[in-house]
Amino acid sequence: MDIRDIARLAGYSVGTVSRVLNDHPGVSDRARERVLEVVREMGYEPNANARHLKMRGRASFAIMVKGMQNMLFNDIIEKAEGLFAAADEEARIHFVDEDADEVARAIHLDRIRHPKGFLFLGGDPNNFRAGFEQISVPCVLLTNTAEEWGLRGLSSFSTNDAEAAGCVIDYLWECGHRRIGIIGGDREVSEVSSHRLDGVVCAFERHGATFDAERCYEPCRFSMGDGYHAAMRLLERADDLTAVFAFGDVIALGVQRAISDRGFRVPADISLVGFDGVDVSQYSVPRLTTVRQDAGLLARKGVEALLAAVRDGGAEGVHESVPFRLLRRESVLSLRPAATAGAKGGERS
Amino acid sequence: MDIRDIARLAGYSVGTVSRVLNDHPGVSDRARERVLEVVREMGYEPNANARHLKMRGRASFAIMVKGMQNMLFNDIIEKAEGLFAAADEEARIHFVDEDADEVARAIHLDRIRHPKGFLFLGGDPNNFRAGFEQISVPCVLLTNTAEEWGLRGLSSFSTNDAEAAGCVIDYLWECGHRRIGIIGGDREVSEVSSHRLDGVVCAFERHGATFDAERCYEPCRFSMGDGYHAAMRLLERADDLTAVFAFGDVIALGVQRAISDRGFRVPADISLVGFDGVDVSQYSVPRLTTVRQDAGLLARKGVEALLAAVRDGGAEGVHESVPFRLLRRESVLSLRPAATAGAKGGERS
DNA sequence: CTGAAAGCGCTTACAG
DNA sequence: CTGAAAGCGCTTACAG
Helix, strand or coil: CCHHHHHHCCCHHHHHHHHHCCCCCCCCCHHHHHHHHHHHCCCCCCCCCHHHCCCCCCCCEEEEECCCCCCCHHHHHHHHHHHHHHCCCCCCEECCCCCCCCHHHHHHHHHHHHCCEEEEEEECHHHHHHHHHCCCCEEEEECCCCCCCCCCCEEEECCCCCHHHHHHHHHHCCCCCCEEEEEEEECCCCCCHHHHHHHHHHHHHHHHCCCHHHHEECCCCCCCHHHHHHHHHHHHCCCCCEEEECCHHHHHHHHHHHHCCCCCCCCCCCEEEEEEEHHHHHHCCCCCCCEEECCHHHHHHHHHHHHHHHCCCCCCEEEEEECCCEECCCCCCCCCCCHHHHCHHHHCC | CCCHHHHHCCCCCCCCHHHCCCCCCCHHHHHHHHHHHHHHHHHHCCCCHHHHHHHCCCEEEEEEEEEECCHHHHHHHHHHHHHHCCCCCEEEEEEEEECHHHHHHHHHHHHHCCCCCEEECCCCCHHHHHHHHCCCCCEEEEECCCCCCCCCCCCEECCCCCHHHHHHHHHHHCCCCCCCCEECCCCCHHHHHHHHHHHHHHHHCCCCCCCCHHEEEECCCCCHHHHHHHHHHHHHHHHCCCCEEEHHHHHHHHEEEEEEEECCCCCCCCCEEEECHHHHHHHCCCCCCCECCCHHHHHHHHHHHHHHHHCCCHHHHHHECCCCEECCCCCCCCCCHHHHHCCHHCCCC
16 A cells, blocks of 8 residues: 555545645645545555655654663653654654763664754763764753753753752751761763762852762762662761762662661651652652752753754754752751741742 | 765675675675775765665564553563664654553554564553554564453463462461452553452452452552552541552552551551562562562563564464562561561562 | 666656 | 656665
8 A cells, every 4th residue: 555556546646645645735625635535545654764765864853861760751751752742743762771872872873764853861971072973963952961061053951950959958958957968870970960969069168068078978870779779888988967868869769768777767867858859759758858850841942942953954052951949848857946847848839 | 975875985886785784695705895894984874764665664663652650661661672672673662641542553653664563561452452453563462461352463471460469469368457458450441450350359259258349449540649549539438448459569659658648657557569569669668568570571572472473474372471479578567476477578588 | 796777655846 | 736757765686
């Protein structure tokens, strides 16, 4: 069943059928109706390979997702897919391993599949610096800022990680916490972690204190298992902590388990804060205090920018941060009785 | 940069270049080396659209995933992707909404993309009965059994849901629980839920009791939020339950939160069992007792069957169940002091 | 072993 | 408004 069959059955040429199928002008109503009738009857759908071959290949968009376990990315994917669909665009999802090279994968895809553009969910600056210029189509990066990567034509939308991390420290400080441990991605590898750590360090300085990274910072990958083991190491080394800030909700879940396994309770003995604001954070017991990244807005800005860049021909590259929110829930204990009331129910604000 | 450029640069015809690229016999070593040299130098990669057009379209496999929030499916996808890659096959992931028609989507893809085969993660028998025969390529279904759907050419690999659910009830029974609530998918819509419920009912009968579905069964979708609300309804209606069995770990997480919000503790006041055995279940506090489905084996069997069906030309369709394991962890309290020891640390076995 | 040529299923100037 | 024809970038009989 190909376009020639339809043409024959409809009594028109393949050119006319093609024009009908593509909603091109210059077709009589009679022809249009007749062709559509046959198409419907036969359940015909054009071969996408042939179509894209002819139309110079640029078929769909590619979403490059770093890691399969990142629940925030799942939320973003879900929204982005809907947005692409609404714009009548196909989007194909490619998961790449957390420590694989997402840019190399994209270069390869660019060559063999000719996507219209790439939406990156997470990315390693080293990979981008090494290969980005080899990508021939518009690219947008989400959750990382590429502002300082010096790459022409790459846009990025992200949460201001340093500021958000600073807010967490401010909040903990306000609750009377001074001995705070940090568990997050390796700053050599994970740039968001590096920014968040900067925010922590600055916040400490703001409060006239110094963050002792040597003792109170423990790096790990973004998974529950890694969070668990990192917390075990941290709690072993620094047994006087009153609070732990994990650079991801999934990490925080592992940390919570570790705290519990060492015989402590959250938040009675140790307070805990996460990052991302994924669904599970509000169902854990206790509900996890965390920084909510706005997955919906991130997805929308990213998809719109990508669509615009494709339409207008690769733009300059913009870098924007989207608002975040500190969700004050139940996993942080105020050490200052007077402040207790203020620390509760804050999510409503 | 197309195959003609390579041919010109290498000093051979496009036919020879194509043969080299496809590892066909009948090419001199000299030609092969020369062509590969140019290919490498130019970073050339053949246009997949053209290739597939010529090769009659069948390009890659399609993985149809029902719902984006199912963590078990995530595990299976991850394994399956690796397996396809190892077999040098491409696999494209399509997420379809939990209540959208995955078979209709597949029919559409079948027509426009001509995949080699479909791997379904989850599926609604109604959709399959309505449209399955319109799919022209081999299909394998995972996590549901299609044994009784009467569909020629569809294979399925799954956990024996009824048996597994029965084991859960047996275990709770053994721990002294009699007033057990069930929270799971709507049996009209979710066949796995219906099977699990059958298992529950049978197990009650085995123990000389009757399961009162009217009072003790509350349906919901497979998400934490739905689990939470369903549990609220159930606990409201049946306030004497000593245990709740949720038909999915994500549901169980919501249930745990609901139990806690009603002022009860798990397992001291109410015991809780999940289903699936996803990562998060072992990090929750308390660690969740659950049925572990073997995502790795499911993925392996599914991919192998699909590959074989494509190779040998659509086979008959086999239906196999894969072993499961009841992971006895911390969320179930034994009501019979003597049995306490046996109920703990069971995961090790 | 190699090349010239047909053809995969479409789209799109170009005529009429 | 419609049709005949060229061409998208490949693969693969068919000759030689």
